[in-house]
Amino acid sequence: MNQRPRNDRSRGRQGEGRPQADPPGVPARRAALRVLDGVLRQGKALEAALEAAAQGLAPNDRGLVHAIAAETLRRLPDLDAMIDSATKQPLPDDAKARFALRIALVQAFALGTPGHAAISTVLPLVDGGPRKLVHGVFGTLSRANKGLPDQPTLPDPVAIRWHAAWGDQGIEDAERAIAAPPPLDITLRKPLDLEDAVGLLRNHARLPAGTSVTELPGFESGDFWVQDLAASLPARLIGAGKGKALDLCAAPGGKTLQLAAAGWDVTAVDLSEPRLERLHENLARTGLTAKVIAADLLSWQPKEAADAVLLDAPCSATGIFRRHPDVLHRVRPSIIAEMAELQGKLIHRASKWVKPGGIFVFATCSLEPKEGEAHLAPFLAARPEFTIDPIRPDELPEGVTPREDGTLRTLPGMIAAKGGLDGFFIARFRRSN
Structure with missing residues (x-):
């Protein structure tokens, strides 16, 4: 999406100029505006922006805020194209009028909100500003009733990067994958009788999107934890064991739980103490045990080497x-480059903590080759005692196959008919004796 000059005098800071008491429904939309502002102008992660913007809202309203913001971000290029088709002059990207129209249009054309409610709850967001413009553009587009495309459009910078990496089919698959929230995946400690569940691997269940986790049987007793199927693969590829395992960059902890359930003596390390809180909670809920350490891996080191080391490295998370x-x-490309540099340092450091004969698994939840495939040659050249331990097809869900070199790249088009997969790169190495 092309950037436009920031010359709209009406915008000010997003969320300013609010009335003393908002009419019903408006506080949630005002919070959604702040979330979008946090993501698009300030570069915050969606969940972090939501945490700041939705404080004080009831759970149902908080859910609505998330739905509006997430759906807007899924369909942002198409929403902006609609807006631009109905204005004489393009509104600046950060204009409050554009934010308000995005929120109104996504409700009316994607979330099923009646048109009158969609527009009436956003007009207060532009009090003291271009209310007539917002109302007029919304009315024009509502009467035209063209709607949004079934398959959203990726932002131009993303489409260019991913087309270079994954081609036309990769773009089509990604646009189809972004069209709706994905299903809920859980990793099971024991078999559970779950309505509408589909199992794609051992100890896995896939449930429809929107399933309430805490209401599922077995939640309180710790019989499962939430974990995307692709995210569960790195620990699955280590398998069961009785020795020592390091889970590096461990939070929020799904892989730690997997390794502990598989019999390993696990030490989980992560830089973020707040993110480790969820791991502590899940360990308590499931009754599993692990040693949890908050530390920077660039300065921390274990007292002894481990039989298995899993590095799920920090990344852009585009997968x-x-x-x-x-x-x-x-x-942005600068973030991808920064993450790739950090990953290279962590790979070389973490691999030193693998015992002779041990397993080293490196993974990133990124669709950027710079954060995955590009690390292979430098690592193997620098550490010749490691070789790729080829991932076998029988270790993976049906429809997911390893690359020719024995590593794994999961893409959005894989098992699409069964709910799809997140994008991961995974390599398993074995250290020689």
Whole structure:
């Protein structure tokens, strides 16, 4: 999406000029505006922006805020194209009028909100500003009733990058994947009788999008935890064991739980203490045990080497765009380059902590080759004691196959008929004795 000059005098800071008491329905839309502002102007992650913007709202309103913001981010290029088709002069990208129209239009054309409610709840967001413009553009587009395309359009910078990496089919698959929230995947400690569940691998269940996790049987007793199927593969590829395992960059902890359930003596390390809180909660809920350490891996090191080391490295997270559409708009080439540099340092450091004969798994939830495939040659050249331990087809869901070199790249088009996959790169190495 082309950037436009920031010359709209009406915009001010998003969320300013609010009345003393909002009419019903408006606080949620005002919070959605702040969330979008946090993502698009300030570069915040969606969940972080939501946490700041939705404080004080009831749970139902908070859910509505998330739905409006996430759906807007899924369909932003198409919403902006609609707006631009109905204005004589393009509104600046950060104009409050554009934000308000995005929120009104996504409700009316994607979320099923009646038109009168969609527009009446956003007009207060532009009090003291171009209310007539917002009302007029919305009315014009509502009467035209062209709607949004079934398959959303990726932002231009993302489409250019991913086309170079994955071609026409990759773009089509990604646009189809972003059209709706993905299903809910859970990793099971024991078999559960779950209505509407589909299992794509052992100890896995896939449930419809929107399923309430806390209301599922087995939640309180710790019989499962939420984990995307693709995110579960790195730990699955380590398998069961009785030795020591390191889970590096462990939060929020799904892989730690997998390794502990598979019999490993696990030490989980992550830089973020707040994100480790969820791991502590899930360990308590499931009754599994692991040693949890908050530390910077660039300075921390274990007291002894491990039989298995899993490095799910920090990355741009573009592979999880189905659940986190904000990454499509806030991740820039500079972020990808910064993350790739950090990953290179962590790979070389973490590999030193693998015992002779041990397993080293490197993974990123990114669709950027710079954060995945590009690390292979430098690592193997620098650490000749490691070789790729080829991933086998029988270790993967049906419809997912390893690359010719024995590593794995999951893409949005894989098992699309069964709910799809997040984008991951995974390599498994074995250290020689």
